[in-house]
Amino acid sequence: MAEIEVRDIRHVYDQGTSDETVAIERVNLTLKDGTANALLGPSGCGKTTLLQIISGLLQPTEGQILIDGEDVTDKPPEERDIAQVFQFPVIYDSMDVYDNLAFPLRNGGVPENEIDSRVQRISDLLELDDILHSSPSNLGPELNQLVALGRGIIRADTSAILFDEPMTDVEPSRKLTIRRRVKEAQQEFNITALYVTHDQHEALTFAEQVAIMRDGNLVQYDTGENLYQNPVNTFIGHFIGSPGMNLLDCTLSQKNGAPHAQLGPHSVPLKESLHPKLDLSWSDCQIGIRPSSVTVQVANPHDEADYAPAIVDQVEMVGGFQIITATLEDTDVEVKARVAHDFAIEKDASIWLSFPPDDIRFFHQQEAVGAA
Ligand SMILES: Nc1ncnc2c1ncn2[C@@H]1O[C@H](COP(=O)(O)OP(=O)(O)OP(=O)(O)O)[C@@H](O)[C@H]1O
Ligand SMILES: [Mg+2]
Structure with a gap:
């Protein structure tokens, strides 16, 4: 396998016509040898376009693709040794599953005995033994997709595999x-x-690192943990997580000698490492906090200073937890909090919420301020 580098890639469809579409603004991305990566983003953000540029099916408007440091931008797909598995698998009905798997190897002139051992190995791995000699036309879309996946993986000389x-x-x-x-x-x-x-x-679940695109740009390429804990902007904060990060409009105030986030009348303390990076005159500020980090009290807490009173608007069961949506008193600030499935809570209840300073992220003009 190989390292794949996407360098300063830009792609414009129908350039110079009235249908011109900038599909990729500018993307730089390096996929390290042997790593599992995912490309994630809303519909139309440019994922398929980028994949086709990497595989060579599409010639980029600008930029280069490098495989192990070699510029392959001008090379056709067959000279790049990149396997691609498409959304709708291309399987040959005239051959059985075994021959479908063997096809790319036979094409590459691999000796029959080696072909057999590789087909067996892929078949073991993907659990295709029972269907090796069946015709794909009888198997249904799911097994066909497995066969297509196997055919992508089987070539030992492949530089990379792209799954769309x-x-x-x-x-x-x-x-x-x-x-x-x-x-x-x-x-x-x-x-x-x-x-x-x-x-x-x-x-x-698939990838060690995930690249997230939006409107033709790569926004963050990072581990799942970092995307969750340290989103670079509000888009990632909201996009990752279910539900996403709470993004609460705030202003900055000075209280007891330290900057606080002001949510209407409620002052939220911020961690010390953030203090020197904040400017009290800023507008367009938000604090970000994960629903799982919001602390919920149903009884009036002793230390009221750290808690903001709120009224429950909605309680939903989501994936084994309850998600509470509540509005902070005397504001229209809505906060989602995740609590255990058996946490006793009902709509219209009065609750108290607090935001642990270590779990608060701060955004100015949608961009994260300070590293965690
Ligand atoms: N062949 C094409 N000709 C013109 N415009 C195109 C073409 N293919 C894609 N586009 C446009 O380029 C942009 C990016 O499309 P692309 O298919 O790469 O997005 P995507 O992230 O794969 O979306 P999806 O999640 O829906 O598959 C979109 O605005 C799309 O309409
Ligand atoms: Mg696509």
């Missing part, structure tokens, strides 16, 4: 198993992988 939403046709309950098998193959063969999806859960 490969789970679209797979039943939700089976996605996890299939993704696990693909992940095992990725690790076993040390594959440099780029997995495109708009499902953050899929991205975060």
